[in-house]
Amino acid sequence: MKKNLIPGIYNYCDMWCEQCKYTTQCLVFQKEKERRIKHLENDEDPDDINSVLEDVKESFQEAFMLIKEQKGELEIETEDVGESKFITAPDFTKYNIHSIGNEYFSRGIELLESLSKYYSLIVLCCDGEDVVYDEDSLDIKNNIQILSYYTHQVFSKIRRLIMELEDKVMDEYLLEARNITAKIIYIALTRSSEALGYFYQLENGFEEEIEEMLLLTNKVKDELLSLVPDVENYKRKYFD
Numbered sequence: 001m002k003k004n005l006i007p008g009i010y011n012y013c014d015m016w017c018e019q020c021k022y023t024t025q026c027l028v029f030q031k032e033k034e035r036r037i038k039h040l041e042n043d044e045d046p047d048d049i050n051s052v053l054e055d056v057k058e059s060f061q062e063a064f065m066l067i068k069e070q071k072g073e074l075e076i077e078t079e080d081v082g083e084s085k086f087i088t089a090p091d092f093t094k095y096n097i098h099s100i101g102n103e104y105f106s107r108g109i110e111l112l113e114s115l116s117k118y119y120s121l122i123v124l125c126c127d128g129e130d131v132v133y134d135e136d137s138l139d140i141k142n143n144i145q146i147l148s149y150y151t152h153q154v155f156s157k158i159r160r161l162i163m164e165l166e167d168k169v170m171d172e173y174l175l176e177a178r179n180i181t182a183k184i185i186y187i188a189l190t191r192s193s194e195a196l197g198y199f200y201q202l203e204n205g206f207e208e209e210i211e212e213m214l215l216l217t218n219k220v221k222d223e224l225l226s227l228v229p230d231v232e233n234y235k236r237k238y239f240d
Contacts (some may be wrong), residue, residue, distance in 0.1 A: 005030070011177075012236040014184045016149055022238065090166040092159060097223035101158040104216045108151035108192075111209050116144060118204060140202075143195040150188035154220065157185045165227065182228035183236055189221050 010028040013020060023029045039046040092098040119140055164178045193214060200210045224231060234240075 006238070009238055012180055012239055014153065014188065090162055092162055095162050095165075095223075095227075097158055097220060097227065098162060100216065100219050100223060101155045104213075104220050105151060105155040107209075107213055107216060108147065108154075111206065111213055112144070112147050112151055114206060114209065115147070115199060115204075118206075119144070139198065143198045146191055146195040150192045154185055154188050154192070157181055157188070158220075161185065161224075161227070178228065179231070179234045180236055182224060182231040183234050183240070185224055186221065186231050189217050189224070193217050 004025055005027050006022065006025045007027075009022055009026050013022075013026075017023055017026075017029050017032075020026070020029075036046040039051050044051050161178065161181045164174060164181060167174055196210050196214050196217070200207055200214075228234075
């Protein structure tokens, strides 16, 4: 392992590498960088489904070998693997946060498409001249990126949180994993609310849709707080 890498830092992040200051110290980022370079050198598309599946297979093999090597050191019992609660998917529908999160995702995608088209049209109205992004234009771009990234992430993290809540093994590692997942959802909702507020004050004709999204965002946050009451105060290592 390279000396400058921080062990396990990727367990605490929201995976938005482009905005992270720890990329040079993150094993996952370095592995992904190497993966893409390898495919490009072989004249392969790194994002092709076959390339991705092969990489996933290799990642599982590496993880399995690491576990095998460290099993004695970490005192992992082989039989413990058979007790996993994730053999079947949990009943997501019994959690209100899942149905609200699903609506949040659907409405969020619709609003995101509308905003993206609207502001792309404004750019296209420049008669083909080179567009110089002023401060306002950069703010628009950055806030659309925030909505795009977190709208997709919130619902997937909600499903992960439910799976972690359904696992009845109350060990320290799992409790920490739940707190991390909940915190990432909380931060995603907070940053999304700020981005929505930014677009609301621009008076672009989408005020009603934005108000609905803000309401849904608050509903998801309320449900999150009911499941993990201390999420607001929880501090992720390295990031909070």
